[in-house]
Amino acid sequence: MSGRKKTLLKVIILGDSGVGKTSLMQQFVNNKFSHQYKATIGADFLTKDITLDNNKQVTLQIWDTAGQERFQSLGVAFYRGADCCVLCYDVTNEKSLNNLASWKDEFLVQSNVSNPQDFPFIIIGNKIDVDENKKIPSLQKKLANITNNQLGGLNYPVFETSAKDAINVEAAFEVVAKMALQQEELNDANGNDVSDDYNDAINIHLEGDSAGCGC
Amino acid sequence: MGKKKQEMSQVYNSNNEFIFGEKGGKGKNLSTFLKNLSLTTSPSQPQSEFNEANSNIYGSLSYSNPNTNEISRSNPSLARRASPKRSLSGPTNMSFAHSLTPTASEALRTNSPTRTKRVVSAKYADLDDDWDANFDDARVDTDMPSVRREGFGNTFLDPSPMLDSLYPDLTIPAGTKEPVKDSIDLEDMKIKLEINKLNQLNTKFLKFKALLTQSSNINLQELRKLSWNGIPSNLRAISWQILLGYLPTNKSRQSATLKIKRQEYLDGINSSSLNLNRDKQIYHQIKIDVKRTNPTVKLYGHPEVQKSLRKILYFWAIRHPASGYVQGINDLVTPFFQIFLTNYIWQLQPLLNDPQLFNYNLHNLDPTQISSRVLSIIEADTYWCLSRLLETITDNYIHQQPGILKQVSDLKNLISKIDIDLIHHFEQENIEFLQFAFRWMNCLLMRELSIDLIIRMWDTYLSESPLGFSNFHIYVCAAFLIKFSSDLKQKDFQEIILFLQNPPTSHWTDKDIELMLSEAFIWSSLYKNASAHLR
Numbered sequence: 001m002s003g004r005k006k007t008l009l010k011v012i013i014l015g016d017s018g019v020g021k022t023s024l025m026q027q028f029v030n031n032k033f034s035h036q037y038k039a040t041i042g043a044d045f046l047t048k049d050i051t052l053d054n055n056k057q058v059t060l061q062i063w064d065t066a067g068q069e070r071f072q073s074l075g076v077a078f079y080r081g082a083d084c085c086v087l088c089y090d091v092t093n094e095k096s097l098n099n100l101a102s103w104k105d106e107f108l109v110q111s112n113v114s115n116p117q118d119f120p121f122i123i124i125g126n127k128i129d130v131d132e133n134k135k136i137p138s139l140q141k142k143l144a145n146i147t148n149n150q151l152g153g154l155n156y157p158v159f160e161t162s163a164k165d166a167i168n169v170e171a172a173f174e175v176v177a178k179m180a181l182q183q184e185e186l187n188d189a190n191g192n193d194v195s196d197d198y199n200d201a202i203n204i205h206l207e208g209d210s211a212g213c214g215c
Numbered sequence: 216m217g218k219k220k221q222e223m224s225q226v227y228n229s230n231n232e233f234i235f236g237e238k239g240g241k242g243k244n245l246s247t248f249l250k251n252l253s254l255t256t257s258p259s260q261p262q263s264e265f266n267e268a269n270s271n272i273y274g275s276l277s278y279s280n281p282n283t284n285e286i287s288r289s290n291p292s293l294a295r296r297a298s299p300k301r302s303l304s305g306p307t308n309m310s311f312a313h314s315l316t317p318t319a320s321e322a323l324r325t326n327s328p329t330r331t332k333r334v335v336s337a338k339y340a341d342l343d344d345d346w347d348a349n350f351d352d353a354r355v356d357t358d359m360p361s362v363r364r365e366g367f368g369n370t371f372l373d374p375s376p377m378l379d380s381l382y383p384d385l386t387i388p389a390g391t392k393e394p395v396k397d398s399i400d401l402e403d404m405k406i407k408l409e410i411n412k413l414n415q416l417n418t419k420f421l422k423f424k425a426l427l428t429q430s431s432n433i434n435l436q437e438l439r440k441l442s443w444n445g446i447p448s449n450l451r452a453i454s455w456q457i458l459l460g461y462l463p464t465n466k467s468r469q470s471a472t473l474k475i476k477r478q479e480y481l482d483g484i485n486s487s488s489l490n491l492n493r494d495k496q497i498y499h500q501i502k503i504d505v506k507r508t509n510p511t512v513k514l515y516g517h518p519e520v521q522k523s524l525r526k527i528l529y530f531w532a533i534r535h536p537a538s539g540y541v542q543g544i545n546d547l548v549t550p551f552f553q554i555f556l557t558n559y560i561w562q563l564q565p566l567l568n569d570p571q572l573f574n575y576n577l578h579n580l581d582p583t584q585i586s587s588r589v590l591s592i593i594e595a596d597t598y599w600c601l602s603r604l605l606e607t608i609t610d611n612y613i614h615q616q617p618g619i620l621k622q623v624s625d626l627k628n629l630i631s632k633i634d635i636d637l638i639h640h641f642e643q644e645n646i647e648f649l650q651f652a653f654r655w656m657n658c659l660l661m662r663e664l665s666i667d668l669i670i671r672m673w674d675t676y677l678s679e680s681p682l683g684f685s686n687f688h689i690y691v692c693a694a695f696l697i698k699f700s701s702d703l704k705q706k707d708f709q710e711i712i713l714f715l716q717n718p719p720t721s722h723w724t725d726k727d728i729e730l731m732l733s734e735a736f737i738w739s740s741l742y743k744n745a746s747a748h749l750r
Binding site for chain 2: 039046
């Protein structure tokens with residue numbers, strides 16, 4: 001199944017308005033930063049081909065979504081078939097951190113993924129380039145609190161990045177790609193309903209077989 | 216109460232200075248001028264002052280001194296700036312100075328008795344019921360054809376300082392032909408072509424002028440008909456305001472209406488207070504979005520302009536709680552704001568002997584030179600016109616955005632009538648219309664087309680009845696999509712989305728837009744009554 005064709009991985013970036021989702025994506029895809037991005041409307045789309053450790057070629061198809069709550073009803077059109085979801089907050093904006101759980105819930109409701117318990121999420125705290133005194137006080141504690149209590153106690157990978165100074169962006173998206181690939185292979189396996197040649201790389205219990213499409 | 220006031224002034228970072236600014240403009244000439252117009256005089260009588268200002272800003276600020284021509288004509292540096300070569304580049308730098316130059320007696324005659332006393336200096340008179348300006352210089356029209364045949368160089372290449380870029384013939388009063396000063400090759404085909412173009416524009420201008428001035432009640436039907444094909448830049452502000460129903464067609468009511476509306480805006484701005492939780496969030500959203508509104512255009516980087524936009528958007532949001540502020544409305548406000556702002560600047564040009572004024576455009580204009588009071592008038596007009604526009608698409612911004620969802624589905628149905636192959640290809644590639652057309656509806660194609668093209672497009676939208684932002688826009692979107700149909704059919708999912716994210720329109724001109732509008736019109740005529748596509 002692998003190596004048959006270029007593997008397409010669909011990634012969704014979510015988070016409050018102004019946390020730097022577009023900047024993260026632009027930094028990752030085009031290696032640039034600008035102060036001149038307009039507010040995202042609906043969702044923007046970018047792609048990047050990368051090679052993973054095991055020499056596997058994948059194409060990331062990234063949807064950079066709008067942060068304003070009003071657009072959330074759009075999710076269905078953009079979230080479906082996602083292989084990984086990136087939850088972003090701004091390390092200087094506590095509210096954006098507190099909203100992570102609701103972004104996650106919203107995503108799960110609208111994407112209709114087959115394995116909500118184990119769906120790969122990754123958390124990115126952006127803007128670490130700003131002055132220390134502007135950052136959320138006792139951030140680590142609060143973040144731990146949120147992941148434990150609101151994000152189901154799961155150990156989602158957490159990255160602190162600066163889209164502006166290109167810190168950790170590449171590393172974060174590499175993990176995104178790996179997680180997305182796992183999810184994709186899982187979906188593939190279930191979707192095709194053939195005896196898969198993957199061992200239980202991901203330990204899940206599927207509720208049903210309706211992998212992916214919930215339309 | 217006091218606390219609320221304090222909060223407001225924090226919000227707007229001001230001490231009510233946007234009402235009756237004492238400081239006025241910083242620029243020497245500008246502030247002199249504004250003082251002369253009593254826009255920035257002592258704050259002791261704010262009310263009357265404001266009323267006066269109200270009626271003046273967009274009215275024709277006409278000369279009362281016929282010698283003004285001479286002043287500017289004697290300034291050779293101005294002459295060079297206004298030479299046709301430079302001005303042919305586009306409509307953004309035009310003035311129709313000479314055509315608006317009445318004699319002193321004309322100015323007085325046109326003024327109502329109560330207004331005449333506001334001729335504040337020998338140099339300026341401001342007319343009140345005066346959207347119609349003083350287009351009294353009809354003589355030049357009849358003069359034109361022969362001039363063109365015999366030797367247009369005389370007229371067109373005359374480096375008269377106030378030479379109007381697009382309407383040169385209008386700028387030369389009859390009988391004042393000056394000797395040829397430049398030895399420019401008269402056979403230059405390029406110039407001839409340009410001149411033909413200018414003449415066409417001039418004909419259009421004259422039609423608008425006649426329509427807007429010749430009757431005490433402007434014929435709205437006729438204005439719609441003319442405007443559908445594009446409005447001359449320097450008459451756009453007034454035309455848009457009439458088409459939107461903001462400015463009454465009855466000229467005797469225009470001035471009073473503007474006064475009331477502008478005052479209402481100011482009163483509203485002053486009394487609106489922050490409802491802490493929800494409104495704070497709205498204000499935060501507006502603040503971060505205004506910062507990234509047209510970030511590449513210098514004008515929108517100025518703190519004064521950003522403050523104005525914040526006020527307009529915030530005031531609209533709290534007055535429309537069902538939708539509140541939705542991202543993208545910050546784009547929709549900009550055409551109005553810049554049209555009204557440039558309109559104001561254009562009207563200053565003939566009045567000030569300030570060579571700098573000729574060079575102002577959206578990229579170098581310093582808004583700190585505009586008095587806060589004038590800015591508040593521009594804001595008020597922008598606010599009301601934006602409100603009118605949004606009234607026609609309220610469903611686009613309320614919870615769940617049903618208006619947009621319907622528009623997108625209408626678009627898809629329409630395309631299936633026009634180009635079923637494209638629909639099939641999209642289906643095969645798993646393209647959903649919402650993935651690319653949502654933004655087309657939410658921002659009215661403002662993210663896909665340059666602002667100049669959008670402004671031209673809005674001439675037509677505003678001429679549609681009902682306004683074209685809801686229904687006609689779907690047909691325009693269809694024409695837009697079909698334009699790329701054959702390209703799109705060669706592409707896969709990824710390529711299609713990437714293409715439509717960034718459609719190749721940077722080289723588009725008004726011609727492309729007009730073609731697209733015509734196609735949209737044809738389809739709207741074809742399918743309007745066949746409601747099947749609106750299932």
